[in-house]
Amino acid sequence: MGPIIPLFEISEEINLLIAFLIGLGFGFALEQAGFSSSRKLAGMFYGYDITVLKVFFTAAITAMLGLLFMNYLGMIDMSIVYVNDYFMSSAIIGGIIMGAGFIIGGFCPGTSVCAAAIGKIDAMYFIGGSLIGILLFGQTYPLWEKLHNAQHLGSLKLSDSIGVSDGILGLLVIAAAVVMFWVGEMAERRFKREDINNEI
Amino acid sequence: MKRPYIKILGLIVVVLAVGLIFTSLKSSKKYKFNKSAEKLHAELVAAKHYLDPYKALEIISNKDENYIFVDIRNPREFDNFHIESAVNVPMQRALDEEYIPYLKNDKIKVLYSNESIKADQIWLLLTQYGYENLYVLQGGATYWKENMLSKDLFKSKSEYDDEKLKFDINKVKASN
Amino acid sequence: MRIRFVLSIVLVCLGLVAAILPQTKNSSMELDAQQLLNEIQLENYVISVDEMANALINNDPEYQLIDLRPEADFKAYSLPGSLNIPFDSLFSETWVPYIDQIARKNVFYSNGTTLASEAWMLTKQKGYKNNYILNGGLNNWFATIIEPKEPASTDGEEAFFQYEARLGMKQFFTGAGAVSSSSSKQVKKPVPRKKKKMVAGGCS
Numbered sequence: 169m170g171p172i173i174p175l176f177e178i179s180e181e182i183n184l185l186i187a188f189l190i191g192l193g194f195g196f197a198l199e200q201a202g203f204s205s206s207r208k209l210a211g212m213f214y215g216y217d218i219t220v221l222k223v224f225f226t227a228a229i230t231a232m233l234g235l236l237f238m239n240y241l242g243m244i245d246m247s248i249v250y251v252n253d254y255f256m257s258s259a260i261i262g263g264i265i266m267g268a269g270f271i272i273g274g275f276c277p278g279t280s281v282c283a284a285a286i287g288k289i290d291a292m293y294f295i296g297g298s299l300i301g302i303l304l305f306g307q308t309y310p311l312w313e314k315l316h317n318a319q320h321l322g323s324l325k326l327s328d329s330i331g332v333s334d335g336i337l338g339l340l341v342i343a344a345a346v347v348m349f350w351v352g353e354m355a356e357r358r359f360k361r362e363d364i365n366n367e368i
Numbered sequence: 369m370k371r372p373y374i375k376i377l378g379l380i381v382v383v384l385a386v387g388l389i390f391t392s393l394k395s396s397k398k399y400k401f402n403k404s405a406e407k408l409h410a411e412l413v414a415a416k417h418y419l420d421p422y423k424a425l426e427i428i429s430n431k432d433e434n435y436i437f438v439d440i441r442n443p444r445e446f447d448n449f450h451i452e453s454a455v456n457v458p459m460q461r462a463l464d465e466e467y468i469p470y471l472k473n474d475k476i477k478v479l480y481s482n483e484s485i486k487a488d489q490i491w492l493l494l495t496q497y498g499y500e501n502l503y504v505l506q507g508g509a510t511y512w513k514e515n516m517l518s519k520d521l522f523k524s525k526s527e528y529d530d531e532k533l534k535f536d537i538n539k540v541k542a543s544n
Numbered sequence: 545m546r547i548r549f550v551l552s553i554v555l556v557c558l559g560l561v562a563a564i565l566p567q568t569k570n571s572s573m574e575l576d577a578q579q580l581l582n583e584i585q586l587e588n589y590v591i592s593v594d595e596m597a598n599a600l601i602n603n604d605p606e607y608q609l610i611d612l613r614p615e616a617d618f619k620a621y622s623l624p625g626s627l628n629i630p631f632d633s634l635f636s637e638t639w640v641p642y643i644d645q646i647a648r649k650n651v652f653y654s655n656g657t658t659l660a661s662e663a664w665m666l667t668k669q670k671g672y673k674n675n676y677i678l679n680g681g682l683n684n685w686f687a688t689i690i691e692p693k694e695p696a697s698t699d700g701e702e703a704f705f706q707y708e709a710r711l712g713m714k715q716f717f718t719g720a721g722a723v724s725s726s727s728s729k730q731v732k733k734p735v736p737r738k739k740k741k742m743v744a745g746g747c748s
Contacts (some may be wrong), residue, residue, distance in 0.1 A: 231557065236562045335563040342559035346552045353548075371557055373550040399577035405670050406635055412662050413632040424734030460585060463577055485657050489584050492665045497577045533617075535686040 195282055199213025204283035206290065208368045213271050215359030219367070223346040232338050239334075246334070252307035256319035273297070377386035398461060401420035419478055419503045421528050425516050428452060438470065438477050440490050441509070451480065451512055459490050463497070471499050480512075484530055506530070534538060565714055572672045590679045591651055593688045597713045600624055608648040609678075612659050623653065623685070624717070629652070631659055636668065644672045653678035653685075689713050 201223050203207050226322025238244040270276050274284060275294045285292035305312065327337040411417070416503040427435050428451070437454035439446050457467045459481075470478065471494065479494075479502060487504045495502055497525075507528030512532040515528075575583065583589075591607075599607050609742035611618050618628040629639045633655070633742070636696045641697035643650060644667075652660040653677065667675045678685075687693070695703035 233558055233562055236565065236594050239567075240565045240698035333563075335565050335567060339556075339559040342562075346555055349548075349552070364552050373547045377554065399579075401574075401577060401669070405574075405666050408634055409666055412666075444614070460581070463581060468734075470545075483657075486584075487660050488658050489661055489665055491661060493577060493580055493584070496669070515546065530658045531654060531665045532683075534683045 175270045194266075194278075195285065198279055198282045199286070202368065204286055204288065204291070205368050207364055209276070209279060210271060210274045211364070211368075214361070215355045216361045216365060218349075218356055219351070221348060221352055223352060225348065229342055232341065234263045236338055251323040251325055254318065256321060258316055258318070261315070269298075314356060318342045376510075378401060399497070401496045403496045407497075408492065408496050411495065412492075416485050417482075417495075417503050418506050421505060421507050421512060421516055424451075424478060424505055424512075433474050433475075436470075436503070438479050439509070440479055440481050440487060445482070448514055449509065451509065454480075459486065462490060462494065472500075474501070476503065477500045478503045480508050482510050483508045484528075548607045575669050580665070580669055584665075589664060589668075589676045591676050592679050593685050594710070595652065595684075597710075597717070598677055599691050601713065601716055606649055607651050607676075608642075609651050609653060610642070612652055612654045612663055612664065617655075621682075623682075626653070631663060634663055644670075645668050646673055649674050649676055651678050654681050656681045656683055678721075690718060 183239075194257060200203070201219060203220075208217050208219055212220040235246065235249070239246040255352070266276065273290075273294050275279075275291055277298055280291045280294040280298070284295055325334075328335065329335045332340075376456075382460075384429050403446070406495045424437075428437075437451050437452050439456045440459040440462065441456075442458050442460075443456060446454075446467055455470055457470050461467060479487040479497075484506050486506060491502050491504045505529045507515075595653050596607070596609075598604075609623050611622050611626045611628045612631045612634075613628075615628060618626075622628070627642065629642065633713065634643070652663045654660045655676060657680055660681060664675055664677050685701075689710055691716060692707055695707050
């Protein structure tokens with residue numbers, strides 16, 4: 169059966185069209201999960217709403233299981249699937265900045281576009297702010313260049329760095345996710361804020 | 369919904385069933401290689417599959433039954449000239465069913481072409497595909513026709529080895 | 545509450561199945577025997593020594609020469625700009641990024657053509673692209689470029705032009721024998737053969 173859609177066999181335009189359709193699906197899924205509400209998103213950090221955790225982990229688990237099973241059936245070739253390069257310091261610092269922005273603004277970059285699409289003004293300001301941040305980063309890049317490229321670990325997969333196979337890592341992630349879901353539910357009961365939970 | 373979890377279980381069972389159906393549809397490539405490229409590489413480094421034409425001449429004069437000479441060129445060239453007692457397996461059809469008995473047997477098969485390059489490539493292909501007891505005649509039909517049919521056998525012994533450097537490097541550098 | 549239990553158990557079961565599955569290495573890029581046989585017969589992967597010499601003189605960045613001989617031979621003499629990958633370490637980790645890439649065209653060469661075509665077969669079967677062979681290897685290089693054969697006086701004009709070009713290339717690569725125009729042999733124009741008149745008379 170071979171790879172489902174080998175990328176070099178379809179034209180550039182079809183490639184972009186498929187990406188566009190997948191994007192439509194993504195936006196639809198985010199909106200259905202309620203992610204255009206900043207109160208729901210910030211609830212992850214205050215403890216009264218763990219929808220973010222559930223959505224992200226179930227998405228990761230679905231994709232991971234899908235890839236593992238399809239690799240076994242020969243429908244996808246895992247050895248040619250692209251794995252991002254890993255720059256450790258950039259990942260940590262960027263993560264801290266994004267986390268701070270998430271709590272303060274109540275959106276993350278993807279959901280802010282989602283919310284702006286349905287007309288929320290604070291989401292539009294959020295997008296404007298992120299664009300200004302990108303511009304500043306680009307203009308002052310020589311200052312950050314060394315930090316940006318530090319600790320380049322290549323296309324590292326978590327399974328390779330721990331030393332287990334992909335399947336066992338999948339089991340570990342699923343076990344961790346299930347534990348986190350249960351703990352999160354307990355936290356929800358403890359930190360609940362009726363005034364917000366009744367509105368979102 | 370009274371029993372929603374039954375619906376979810378049902379959905380997952382359906383997904384798994386579809387996946388199992390896909391497994392049975394998984395088509396294997398018809399001409400799959402039996403050896404990996406790395407294993408073949410190790411065999412090539414050992415380089416034990418070459419047969420020099422003088423040993424080949426001995427084999428033919430002794431009418432050794434264990435050896436077959438396999439000409440992989442096209443039938444026209446075969447009719448024009450071939451080593452005596454050789455059989456013709458044109459390389460374009462080397463994987464066809466009709467030639468399997470020529471290649472799949474206990475005898476030692478010596479492949480040859482005009483030079484030794486094509487024979488070497490076909491040797492690689494067939495060995496990786498799974499055939500055994502294959503050798504390559506160094507020098508090929510050209511060297512055989514020019515040197516092995518006459519009585520004067522002992523001139524230019526090293527020229528049938530394609531990989532021997534034929535020029536003196538120091539001479540080249542000294543001409544500067 | 546029940547649905548949560550069910551979902552957790554289902555997820556963990558799927559995880560167990562995934563953990564048990566053997567991690568098969570998919571070889572979708574590799575060729576099978578029939579495909580490789582077709583590729584062999586196309587013969588579009590051979591580069592002539594003249595073409596390679598031209599590319600080297602023009603500093604064409606498209607080609608990357610790869611010397612497959614052992615290191616000692618490489619140090620004794622090698623083509624300019626070539627990289628040494630000894631044949632027995634062709635698949636080692638250090639060299640895979642050089643042979644599995646799509647930026648430049650790799651041209652394998654060795655003393656003759658056998659080793660180069662073996663390397664080409666192996667890399668082609670693995671699915672690497674952009675690998676070529678130098679026709680005849682170093683033996684052909686010496687015979688054609690470094691010591692070009694003078695064409696016989698009955699050969700056509702083209703042979704003489706090619707000979708002149710090769711003399712120029714020889715000068716480029718060895719820096720020897722700068723040939724001044726006066727001492728070069730005059731290119732003889734081939735004398736058109738007089739058409740023999742049909743033998744008239746006699747038995748027809």
